[in-house]
Amino acid sequence: MSRFMSKHKLSNFSMQRLVIGLITFVLSFYAQGAEDPWLHLEKASQAARKLSYKGIFLYQNFQDVRSIEITHLNNGEEEFARMVTLDGQPREALSRGNNMVLFSSNKENVIIQERQGQNLFPAILPPDIEAVKAIYTLRFADQERIGGREAQIVYLEPKDQFRYLYKLWLDKEFGLILKMSILDDQQKMIEQASFNQIALFSGQDLNWFKPNVDTHKKYIMDEVPVNKISHEKYCTITNLPAGYKEVSHVTRAMGTQRQIVHHWVFSDGISFVSLFVNPILKDQKSRLGETRVGSSHVHARVMNGNQIMVVGAVPKATIQKISNSIQDMKAH
Amino acid sequence: MKEKISTLLDNELDLKSSSQTVTEISKDSRLRERFETYQLIRDSIKNELSDVNLSSKSILDAIDKEPIQLQFKRPSKLQSAIALPTPSWMSWPVAASFIAVLFVGAMITTNPLHMKPTNAIEIAEDIPNEYIEAHQMLAPTNVAFYVETQTK
Numbered sequence: 001m002s003r004f005m006s007k008h009k010l011s012n013f014s015m016q017r018l019v020i021g022l023i024t025f026v027l028s029f030y031a032q033g034a035e036d037p038w039l040h041l042e043k044a045s046q047a048a049r050k051l052s053y054k055g056i057f058l059y060q061n062f063q064d065v066r067s068i069e070i071t072h073l074n075n076g077e078e079e080f081a082r083m084v085t086l087d088g089q090p091r092e093a094l095s096r097g098n099n100m101v102l103f104s105s106n107k108e109n110v111i112i113q114e115r116q117g118q119n120l121f122p123a124i125l126p127p128d129i130e131a132v133k134a135i136y137t138l139r140f141a142d143q144e145r146i147g148g149r150e151a152q153i154v155y156l157e158p159k160d161q162f163r164y165l166y167k168l169w170l171d172k173e174f175g176l177i178l179k180m181s182i183l184d185d186q187q188k189m190i191e192q193a194s195f196n197q198i199a200l201f202s203g204q205d206l207n208w209f210k211p212n213v214d215t216h217k218k219y220i221m222d223e224v225p226v227n228k229i230s231h232e233k234y235c236t237i238t239n240l241p242a243g244y245k246e247v248s249h250v251t252r253a254m255g256t257q258r259q260i261v262h263h264w265v266f267s268d269g270i271s272f273v274s275l276f277v278n279p280i281l282k283d284q285k286s287r288l289g290e291t292r293v294g295s296s297h298v299h300a301r302v303m304n305g306n307q308i309m310v311v312g313a314v315p316k317a318t319i320q321k322i323s324n325s326i327q328d329m330k331a332h
Numbered sequence: 333m334k335e336k337i338s339t340l341l342d343n344e345l346d347l348k349s350s351s352q353t354v355t356e357i358s359k360d361s362r363l364r365e366r367f368e369t370y371q372l373i374r375d376s377i378k379n380e381l382s383d384v385n386l387s388s389k390s391i392l393d394a395i396d397k398e399p400i401q402l403q404f405k406r407p408s409k410l411q412s413a414i415a416l417p418t419p420s421w422m423s424w425p426v427a428a429s430f431i432a433v434l435f436v437g438a439m440i441t442t443n444p445l446h447m448k449p450t451n452a453i454e455i456a457e458d459i460p461n462e463y464i465e466a467h468q469m470l471a472p473t474n475v476a477f478y479v480e481t482q483t484k
Contacts, residue, residue, distance in 0.1 A: 250470070298459075298463070
């Protein structure tokens, strides 16, 4: 009996250990799930779009510094945002969903321009961060106060040489990106934006959603050129840098050029690069070489009588690789 | 078509033309985008968004839900929304300017092509601004908005 009891007790003990082990495993599984660092980034992506907030941030790149006032409202159905540059010439953007309109003023005119997309700070992350996971690693660092709020610092470290390093300060409570630094492989600052003040608000009042422009000035609509459809197969694009995908392709007139220009935009989810291809007419000069304009690299070359131009705020290696991705170019 | 859209937003099209225009908008995604942009500009300037129900966005919602003939056959809330009284500052010709499209690109392009039949130009010496501006119009970046396309 005692043998049986001791055996039985042993069995109970084993069972208890098994149950405890299982509970520990399940708890640790859930704990790991809760601590998945990418959830913080997903929260940051959602926060910029779903919260209603108002604040002022400082934006700077190599050559310029601007103070920007942003008001963002999500009424549950739509996003509305107004961004006003507080320095220099009056300039502001109003966006509703994916439609953005830019109002710029000079002495005589108000210039109205259409813009694409919604990837402006603090909404720099794509809604779906799965693409980001494939090309960046995420590392957590210290905590800091930004704009009067506690922030967790995270690094988005590129897995290759085709993108910059992102250092992000995420609001500990709401996840909103309070500050970002984009750094090159030498840790030199490419761009930076940081809230000086930020506050959430409730309510759906849209009285603020109007441009502050002088209505006595003449205004000028500067529209995105109409896409001129070309059915000819102009070239093949292969072997893009990892993670980059085509997000748009238009054929358009551009600037003073008489010929149609093919314009592709590629993105890895965070950065955007334009590739232009157009025939060089007999009375035109071709363009060659590389240069840098602000944060953007520009690369120009000629292939089979075609001008190839690549522009983007990405490392030089990315620009070069995209320029070299063209195959089967039609000769002119 | 741009003229029609802007006139539609100003409620100046007759019934038949309105129906045709809305039909065309409903069939073409680019026209729809243009309509949305125009109505964003118009609504924001006229500050009509304090009551979203009275926005001409409702036209687009109606396009999604039903054939178009319903919107312009009765003096609906939508129609009255489009026909909101013109504010005093409308001397600034909103609709007219939609039609009178000018190209700022030409104004801010500081490096027009030199038509010499010679060889290549180094872009470091002659920045290809028209390409950079074209990139900024389609690529949603902070630089494009905050810094590099400041009105010149």
